[in-house]
Amino acid sequence: MTSVKIVVAGGFGVGKTTFVGSVSEITPLTTEAVMTTASTGVDDLSHTPDKTTTTVAMDFGRVTLDAGLILYLFGTPGQHRFWFMWDDLIQGAIGAVVLVDTRRLADSFPAVDYFESAGLPFIVAVNGFHGDFPHALQDVQEALSISPRIPIMQCDARGRNSTKATLISLVEHAMAMQLSTR
Amino acid sequence: MFGVGRDDWDAGDPLYPAARDDFGVPGYGFAPQGPSGPVNGDPRLHDPGQRGGAEEAATLVRPYAVTGGRTKPRYQLQIEAMVAASHYEARDLSVLSPECQAILNFCRDWRSVAEISAVLRMPLGVARVLIADMAMEGLVRVHQIDHAEGRPDINLLERVLSGLRKL
Numbered sequence: 001m002t003s004v005k006i007v008v009a010g011g012f013g014v015g016k017t018t019f020v021g022s023v024s025e026i027t028p029l030t031t032e033a034v035m036t037t038a039s040t041g042v043d044d045l046s047h048t049p050d051k052t053t054t055t056v057a058m059d060f061g062r063v064t065l066d067a068g069l070i071l072y073l074f075g076t077p078g079q080h081r082f083w084f085m086w087d088d089l090i091q092g093a094i095g096a097v098v099l100v101d102t103r104r105l106a107d108s109f110p111a112v113d114y115f116e117s118a119g120l121p122f123i124v125a126v127n128g129f130h131g132d133f134p135h136a137l138q139d140v141q142e143a144l145s146i147s148p149r150i151p152i153m154q155c156d157a158r159g160r161n162s163t164k165a166t167l168i169s170l171v172e173h174a175m176a177m178q179l180s181t182r
Numbered sequence: 183m184f185g186v187g188r189d190d191w192d193a194g195d196p197l198y199p200a201a202r203d204d205f206g207v208p209g210y211g212f213a214p215q216g217p218s219g220p221v222n223g224d225p226r227l228h229d230p231g232q233r234g235g236a237e238e239a240a241t242l243v244r245p246y247a248v249t250g251g252r253t254k255p256r257y258q259l260q261i262e263a264m265v266a267a268s269h270y271e272a273r274d275l276s277v278l279s280p281e282c283q284a285i286l287n288f289c290r291d292w293r294s295v296a297e298i299s300a301v302l303r304m305p306l307g308v309a310r311v312l313i314a315d316m317a318m319e320g321l322v323r324v325h326q327i328d329h330a331e332g333r334p335d336i337n338l339l340e341r342v343l344s345g346l347r348k349l
Contacts, residue, residue, distance in 0.1 A: 174339055
C-alpha cells in the first residue's frame with residue numbers, strides 16, 4: 001500500500017477545505033497538532049517563560065487512485081506562524097497548490113515564499129468565487145511576483161472536475177521539474 | 183478541541199463502518215473537560231489553525247500522558263504513512279492500553295497516520311509516538327516511501343497522474 005500527499009495552502013477562508021472536499025472520497029477529516037511556544041517578554045528575567053499552546057488544525061481528504069495507491073490532500077493555514085508544521089508536511093510531498101483569493105492576494109504571499117525557498121513544486125490556483133474572476137491571471141502572476149514557469153490557473157474549489165484538473169496540473173508540473181533537473 | 187469532526191465521519195461513511203462501536207472506549211478521548219464544552223463544533227465553519235489560547239493550556243500535559251510523556255516517536259513517521267494491524271496470533275491484546283487497542287481496531291484496513299489521529303481524536307504527535315511504538319513491537323505494519331531524493335520518483339508521479347485522470 002503506497003500513499004502520497006499534496007499540500008493545499010492558502011489564506012483564511014480561501015476555500016482550502018472546499019477544494020479538498022470536492023474530490024475527497026471522505027468528508028474531510030481534521031487532525032490537530034499541539035504547538036507550544038515559549039513567549040518571552042522583553043523584561044522577563046525568569047528562566048521559566050510562560051508557555052502558550054496553540055492547536056493547529058489541518059483538514060485533509062483521501063482519494064484512492066488505484067488498488068494500491070492513495071492520495072492525501074492536506075489543507076494547511078498559510079500564515080508564517082504555522083511554518084513549523086509545513087517543514088513536516090512538505091517532506092516527501094508531490095507538491096502544493098496555493099489557493100488564491102484575488103480580493104486578499106497578500107494572504108498567499110507567505111505560502112508562495114515558503115514553497116519557493118523549499119524547492120517544492122507548486123502551482124497557483126485562483127479560486128473564482130461564484131465563477132467571478134475579476135483579475136487576469138497575468139496580473140495575479142505579477143502581483144505575486146512568481147516566475148512565469150510556475151503554472152497559474154483559475155479554479156472553482158467547489159467543482160470536482162476543476163479540482164481534478166488543478167491536481168493534474170500540479171503533478172504534471174512536478175514531473176516537468178524533476179525531468180528538467182536531471 | 184480534539185473532538186472536531188467526529189460526527190462527520192460517523193455519519194454513515196462507508197470507509198469507517200461501525201466506527202463508533204469500535205472506538206467508543208469509555209472515558210477515551212482527549213477533549214478538554216470544562217464548562218465550555220466543545221469548541222469549533224463544525225470544522226467546516228472555521229478555518230483550521232485559528233484555534234488556540236488559554237483553553238488549550240490546561241490540556242497541554244494530558245495528551246502526552248498516554249505516551250509516558252514522550253513527545254518524540256521512536257522513528258520518523260510521515261503524516262501520510264499507511265498503518266495496518268499485523269496478523270497476530272492469539273496475542274492477548276487486553277494488556278494493551280485503550281489507545282493502542284483502538285488503533286489496532288481501526289487499522290484492520292490500511293489507514294494513514296493522519297486518519298488515525300483524526301478519527302481516534304488523538305493529537306498528531308501522540309498518534310505518531312504510539313504508532314511508532316506499536317510498529318517496533320510488531321503490532322502494526324507501516325508502509326511509507328523512503329524518499330531518497332526528497333520527492334516521489336517519476337514512476338510514482340506517472341501512476342498518480344493516471345489515477346487522477348481516471349477519477
